[in-house]
Amino acid sequence: MTVSSPPRVLTVAGSDSGGGAGIQADLKTMLALGVHGMSVIAAVTAQNSVGVQGYWELPPEAVRAQLGSVLGDIGVQAVKTGMLASPVLVETVSEVLAGVGAPVVVDPVGVSKHGDALLAPEAVETVKARLLPVATVVTPNLWEVSQLTGVKVESEADLRKAADAILELGPAWALIKGGHLPGAPTDLLTDGTREFRFTAERHDNRHTHGTGCTLASAIASHLALGEDVPSAVEKAKEYVTGAIARGFPLGGGIGPVDHAWRWRG
Numbered sequence: 001m002t003v004s005s006p007p008r009v010l011t012v013a014g015s016d017s018g019g020g021a022g023i024q025a026d027l028k029t030m031l032a033l034g035v036h037g038m039s040v041i042a043a044v045t046a047q048n049s050v051g052v053q054g055y056w057e058l059p060p061e062a063v064r065a066q067l068g069s070v071l072g073d074i075g076v077q078a079v080k081t082g083m084l085a086s087p088v089l090v091e092t093v094s095e096v097l098a099g100v101g102a103p104v105v106v107d108p109v110g111v112s113k114h115g116d117a118l119l120a121p122e123a124v125e126t127v128k129a130r131l132l133p134v135a136t137v138v139t140p141n142l143w144e145v146s147q148l149t150g151v152k153v154e155s156e157a158d159l160r161k162a163a164d165a166i167l168e169l170g171p172a173w174a175l176i177k178g179g180h181l182p183g184a185p186t187d188l189l190t191d192g193t194r195e196f197r198f199t200a201e202r203h204d205n206r207h208t209h210g211t212g213c214t215l216a217s218a219i220a221s222h223l224a225l226g227e228d229v230p231s232a233v234e235k236a237k238e239y240v241t242g243a244i245a246r247g248f249p250l251g252g253g254i255g256p257v258d259h260a261w262r263w264r265g
């Protein structure tokens with residue numbers, strides 16, 4: 001019997017030892033959405049529910065070799081990037097992804113939920129100049145918007161201005177995550193011509209570790225399954241909202257979202 005293969009999705013990101021964000025969140029999301037998840041590890045964090053205790057970058061040749069192994073043999077239908085830590089790693093990953101021939105979802109990770117830095121300040125310029133131009137969709141939160149463009153979003157009315165400033169840096173689509181604004185969490189998606197607003201119910205649950213990684217990986221998974229960008233974002237938002245609703249306590253701080261919520265009934 002020949003079994004057909006599911007679509008293949010690659011995450012290029014950092015490892016979260018606590019299992020709630022980073023590579024671990026990405027692979028769990030991919031499993032839950034029915035694609036084959038693969039990982040290129042750019043950095044390893046010592047991390048738990050209370051913060052990031054330290055991180056170590058991999059040498060650029062190790063990242064390049066992992067990318068070569070996956071792309072040279074298995075191939076991908078979509079890629080997601082997360083924590084890339086340093087200018088040289090952002091540069092290495094951007095160079096390879098420029099020729100990947102599949103949609104690339106960039107989560108421009110700057111800090112963790114606890115405010116711990118996951119990107120060197122001197123790498124911000126490389127993200128803007130090299131990574132964003134190869135992105136199909138870039139998914140900044142409001143803090144990342146301000147880091148990348150200087151635009152401060154104070155209300156939902158500012159979301160489009162933020163998206164336009166991000167689009168100037170070269171991605172095909174910008175998804176501005178308004179989850180940190182008060183009220184129902186609304187994200188704005190635009191390619192400069194079409195505009196979509198996705199609003200979900202707010203879950204007042206403090207256990208939201210990994211929301212950003214989960215959303216971006218879910219978008220990549222739905223793109224690999226054949227959806228277009230607006231419908232991949234709509235489905236991904238539905239998935240992350242359910243995962244936030246079921247986020248559970250773990251350790252003494254912020255627990256993770258529940259990647260398996262659809263299986264729990």
Ligand SMILES: Nc1ncnc2c1ncn2[C@@H]1O[C@H](COP(=O)(O)OP(=O)(O)OP(=O)(O)O)[C@@H](O)[C@H]1O
Pocket residue numbers: 021111112113140141142177178179180185186187200201202203204205208209210211212213215237240241244
């Ligand atoms: N309390 C909440 N209830 C429902 N949805 C939320 C809530 N908080 C955020 N969201 C949504 O979750 C998704 C991820 O957004 P968020 O702004 O939390 O990402 P992030 O800050 O990048 O996360 P991370 O800390 O993992 O990097 C967005 O669709 C956002 O609107």
Ligand SMILES: Cc1ncc(CO)c(N)n1
Pocket residue numbers: 013014015016021022023045047082083109111112113118210212213
């Ligand atoms: C490794 C890693 N990537 C991304 C995030 C985003 O919150 C995190 N906390 N840790």
